[in-house]
Amino acid sequence: MPTLFVPAPFRKSVEDLSRLEVGAGSVSALLREVDTRYPGFNAQLHGPDGSVKKYIRIFVNGKDIKALDGMETALDTRDEVFIVSAMAGG
C-alpha cells in the first residue's frame, strides 16, 4: 500500500501519526481516503478555492507532483507520498 508522510503541523488531525498506509491509486484518491478516516485532514491542506495551499508541497518518491501529474499522479503499492509544509524556525 502507498504510504503517506504527514508533517508535524498536520499530525494532530491524524492521531499524531507521522506515517499512514493508504490504499489508493492516485494522490487525490489517497488524500480523500485519509480525509474519510480523519475528517478535516484535507481541509487543512486546501485553500478556499480548493487548490493546495501555496506553502505546502506534495512529493511522490521525492519528486514534486507538479513535475508529475499533479493530484492525479498515479500511485503504486510501494510509492511514498510526502507532504512538506513551509517552515521558518531558526
Added chain:
Amino acid sequence: MQTKALSEFDRERYSRQLRIEGFGEEGQLRLKGATVLVSRVGGVGGTAAMNLVRAGVGRLILAHGGKVVPEYLNRWQLITPDDLGRPCAQVWAEKLGQIDADVEIVTVDEYINGENVADLVSRADLVVDGAPLFEERYLMNDEAMRQGKPLCMGAMFGMEGYASTFIPGESACLRCVFPEKPEYWTDMKVFPAIGPGPAIVGTTIAMEAIKVLTGFGQPLKNILWFFDLESNTTRYLEIERVKDCPACGASRSH
C-alpha cells in the same frame, strides 16, 4: 574575493580540513577571502556562523536585533546566562572572536528589513538565512536573487527541519518552492525547538556555504533536504525553478 596567504598557525589550525579531497589550500584561501551575511544568530544562524568561523571564513556580517532572553538558552550554541539582556549580535561577535581573533565581524543590531536588506546583501559574497519569520526570509531571498548572490537557507519546526541552497540563475529559490507563508506562522513564538534540531540545520547550511564559496562538493541545488528527528525520516526532495517566479524567474535579469 580577495585572498590572503595562510600563516603557519593557519596551516596547523586547518590541517585536518586541508586534507579533505577537493578542498585544500585553495579552498581555505577562498574561505579566508569571503564575506558571509548571516541573518539572525539563533539556533540555526548562530550555529552556522560558529561553523563558518571555525572553518576559516574571513568576514561575517551578523544581523540580529534584540537582546538575549532566557528562552534562547536551550538552543543557542554559545550563549550563557551571563549574556542575558545583552545585544544578540554583539554577544555573538564576542564569542566568535574567541574562536578566531582574526575573523572580521560586522554587527548589525537589527533584523533584516526593507531598509537594510539591499545594502547588507551587497556587502556579502553569500547569504546564510536562519530568520524565524517568513517576512524576513522573503525579503532576503528576493534581494539575494536580485543581486545574484547565493543563499543557503535552513529552517526548522519542532523535530523537523530542511535546508536548500539557492543559486541565482541556476536553481530554484524560496519563492519557487513556497510562494506564500503559512497563515499560522504569525510570529517567532510559533515554532517549538530543542537544541539538536536547529543545530543540525545550522551545521548543514554552514557546510553548504563552504561548498559554494570554495567550489568543492555538491551543494543542495534544486534539492530540499528534509529531516524529521521524531520519526527518523530524511529525504532529498527534488524542487524545480519556476519560470515566472517573481524572485528568480526569467523576468529578472542577472
